[in-house]
Amino acid sequence: MKILKNVSIFTGGENPKFFNNGILVWDEEKIVYAGEDSKEYKGEFIDGKGKLLMPGLIVAHDHLYSALARGIPLKNYHPENFLDILKNLWWKLDLALDRESIYYSALVGIIDAIRKGTTTIIDHHASFGYISGSLDELERVSIETGIRLSTCFEVSDRWGETKAKESIKENIRFIEKLRKEKNSLISPTFGMHAQFTISEKTMKECAEAGKDLDVGFHIHVAEDIADREDSIEKYRLGVVERLLKENILGKKTLAIHAIHIDEKEKDIIKETETMVIHNPESNMNNAVGVSDVIGMMNRGILLGLGTDGFTQNMWRETQVATILHKLNKKDPNVGFSESYRMLFVNNPKIAERIFNRKIGVIEEGAVPDFIMLSYIPPTPLNENNFFGHFLFGLSPDFVEDVVINGKFVMKDREILTVDAERIERESEKVTKNLWERFTST
Ligand SMILES: [Zn+2]
Numbered sequence: 001m002k003i004l005k006n007v008s009i010f011t012g013g014e015n016p017k018f019f020n021n022g023i024l025v026w027d028e029e030k031i032v033y034a035g036e037d038s039k040e041y042k043g044e045f046i047d048g049k050g051k052l053l054m055p056g057l058i059v060a061h062d063h064l065y066s067a068l069a070r071g072i073p074l075k076n077y078h079p080e081n082f083l084d085i086l087k088n089l090w091w092k093l094d095l096a097l098d099r100e101s102i103y104y105s106a107l108v109g110i111i112d113a114i115r116k117g118t119t120t121i122i123d124h125h126a127s128f129g130y131i132s133g134s135l136d137e138l139e140r141v142s143i144e145t146g147i148r149l150s151t152c153f154e155v156s157d158r159w160g161e162t163k164a165k166e167s168i169k170e171n172i173r174f175i176e177k178l179r180k181e182k183n184s185l186i187s188p189t190f191g192m193h194a195q196f197t198i199s200e201k202t203m204k205e206c207a208e209a210g211k212d213l214d215v216g217f218h219i220h221v222a223e224d225i226a227d228r229e230d231s232i233e234k235y236r237l238g239v240v241e242r243l244l245k246e247n248i249l250g251k252k253t254l255a256i257h258a259i260h261i262d263e264k265e266k267d268i269i270k271e272t273e274t275m276v277i278h279n280p281e282s283n284m285n286n287a288v289g290v291s292d293v294i295g296m297m298n299r300g301i302l303l304g305l306g307t308d309g310f311t312q313n314m315w316r317e318t319q320v321a322t323i324l325h326k327l328n329k330k331d332p333n334v335g336f337s338e339s340y341r342m343l344f345v346n347n348p349k350i351a352e353r354i355f356n357r358k359i360g361v362i363e364e365g366a367v368p369d370f371i372m373l374s375y376i377p378p379t380p381l382n383e384n385n386f387f388g389h390f391l392f393g394l395s396p397d398f399v400e401d402v403v404i405n406g407k408f409v410m411k412d413r414e415i416l417t418v419d420a421e422r423i424e425r426e427s428e429k430v431t432k433n434l435w436e437r438f439t440s441t
Contacts, residue, residue, distance in 0.1 A: 001027045001043030002406065004053070007372065009034060010386050012055040012344040013361035018383035024053060026368035026406050029184060034362045048372060052381075055360050056119025056369040056402065057314040058347040061218075061256050061277040061306025064123050064138065064151075067109035068101060068431045069093055073439060082224035082288050090126075091158060096437035097127040102134055104423070104430045106141040111420045113312035114147060115413075116396035119369040119404045120351050120359060122254070122277075122306070123151040124191055124218055128159050131166045135174040135188075142186050146409040146417045148369065150354050152191030152218050155206055157199045164202045167191075168209060175213050185405060187355045189254065194220035195239050196230040207247045216252025216354070219243070221276075222260040224288045240265035249274045252353055256306070259283065259291040266292070270299045275350050278342065280321045282308035290328045293321070297338055304350045305342040315395050318343050322391060340387045368406040373398040 002025070009022035011034060023037040033041070072093070079085045097105070102125075113121060127134045135151055142149035153170045156163075175188045190210045192198060198206070210217055222228050222239040231239045240261050243249050249272040258269065258276045269276060278293050297303050307317050318339050325335040348360025358366040375398045381389055402410035409417050 001025060001032065001041060002046060002368075003041045003043050004046045004048050005037055007048030007051055007053040008381075009362055010052065010054040010383070011362040013348065013363065014345050016344070016383045016386065018381070018386060022053065024362065024368075024370070029367055029405055031362065031364055031366050031368050033364060051372040051400065052375045053362070053370055053372050055344065055348070055362055056371050056404065057117050057343070058120040058122075058304075058351050058360050059113065059118055059307050059312065059314055060122050060304035060347050060350050061254065061279055061308055062109070062121050062123045062312070063125070063309030064106045064109040064121070065094055065097060065102065065125055065127055066090070066309040067105045067112070068427065068434055072435055075439070081226065082286050083226055085286055091128075092441055093438055094126040095129045095159070096434055096441060098130050098434075098437075099133070099137060101430050101434040102127050102130060102137045103141060104427045106138050107145070107418070107423050108427050109309075109312060110141055110145045110147050110149075111415060111418070111423065114145065114402050114410055114415060115399065116313050116315065117371040117399040117402060118147075118312060118314060119371070119402060120148040120355075121150070122189070122218070122351070122354060123149060124154055124256070125151050126154040126156075126193070128156075128163050128167075131163065131170050132173075133170075135170060139174075139178075139186055143183070144418050145415075146185070146404050146407060148185050148351075148355065148359070148404055150187045150189055152189045154191045154193040155202060156193035156197040157202050158193070158197040161202075164199075165205075168202070168205055172209050172213065175215055184355070184357065188215060189218040189252070189354065190215050192217055192219040192248070194223065194227055195242055196227045203246045203248070211247065216250065216254065217248050218254045219248065219256065221255040221258045223257040223283075224286070225260050228260040238262055238265045240268050244268050244272065254350070256308070257283065257288075257291060258296070259289045266296055266299060266301070269296070270301050273302070275353065276301055276303045277306045277350075278303060278321065279306045279308035279310070279317075280324045281317055282310040284320070284324070285310060290324065293325055293338060293342075294329065294334050297341065302346055302349055303342060304347040305339075313396060314343065315390070319391055336387070339391075344387075369404050371399050371403070372401040374400050
């Protein structure tokens, strides 16, 4: 047993608690006790040095393959719409990725995420120049860094039927492989890009494979108006309606964005218990629109928060989510409690559906995934006002220690599992080659 003392603890979750003189006890992969330091425990003692302990953050939708795009040269890049952004940046980049750059991209993204207090990532992978075996590279990085990771390959017909078939096979192969390995840190979903790049035939093949494997899907839904227009033109259905018809929705399915959907489609999401992930920074950057987060949450839809690979910074994403909806609704009352719910209540519930474990709350029976911050609160701090500190005072700058599945992955700001400095130096060389392939296509 590990016994961490001399910490204050914010538990997160639906009814958060705050312990001023807290103690956290865990045994292997489970928290045994979290509360005020009043009982005696036997085991290995760790001194929390007066730090603030809170749940590790969860990124509910990410693209680790985009991590090496930082500073990428974009010549004659003047996108007029979302499709231009995809065609001239992301689809070109994912086609240029090879085995080495997939590995380094995941490493760089995950190191960045860990430094920012993230302990779980739900990733959506694409690399149409290197499909078979690509997900093994992500698994390798998860094992090496110690992060909790879900990943999948985005099935798409955008490069033709052969590559679509190979991407379906990659999902199936990886799901079956993970089930044999039984590594509790890694869990799959079945990836699909978006309905507008998936033919009827491919859609049916995905639905069948997903049903056989009893796995949820991870798909972009109506991110841009073009996705909705495509679905209505080809199938006379909204995006959510088409996915319902094709048996893609359900309790384990992640519908990403859900911006251009109508009221009837929101009801379908609720009825099918499909999960929705909001990515405000990416949506703003792509100028695609604002999703009706408030309306969907009022319906009781399980709605979480991701970064869409835009950054690995869930602190900033949460801050933006808070203020975006105030501005969008012109109502200063909205945004605050919804953002807390997305990050500290719903993201944990979403992770629980994917990993079949209690994740993202500091309580008995949950996995010991937590972070510790060096923070002397200059104003009173308690369970009722923690989120005010989170939004207006705290940031990744305060994150000193990261513990995932009971093991220290970062201690006193040093990553223990991998040599981050060496990786970042090597990554620069790998990225130069990747960018050369990118610019030559
Ligand atoms: Zn995405």
